[in-house]
Amino acid sequence: MDQEKKRCLHCDKPIQGRVDKKFCDDSCRNTYNNRQNAANVNLIRNINNTLKKNRNILESLIPTNEELTKTTRERLTRAGFNFRFFTHSYQNRKGNNYHYCYDYGYLALEGDWFLIVRGKDF
């Protein structure tokens, strides 16, 4: 057992020493971890930015002093809305499934129309 040499997660060189080692040395460990962290930070930042952009688009469509509006898929897409990203969903008693980007939500209606709502409680 344990004949197979494990390889360093950073540089892929065979590892000497204990079986549970994952890296050659501290330098490889640090470089690997720093890159992982940077990648995670970037990923999270990009997703947050997309969600915030979606939220701001929804907000911009609702007239001041109103709680909701209707719009088209085309208008949302043209504004740069990304339908793949939302923070949570909510199904009301009628079975309508709303998707939210933070405090603003939308409901797909027939014929590529959307209801946009300002969320009060979620």
Ligand SMILES: [Zn+2]
């Ligand atoms: Zn290494």
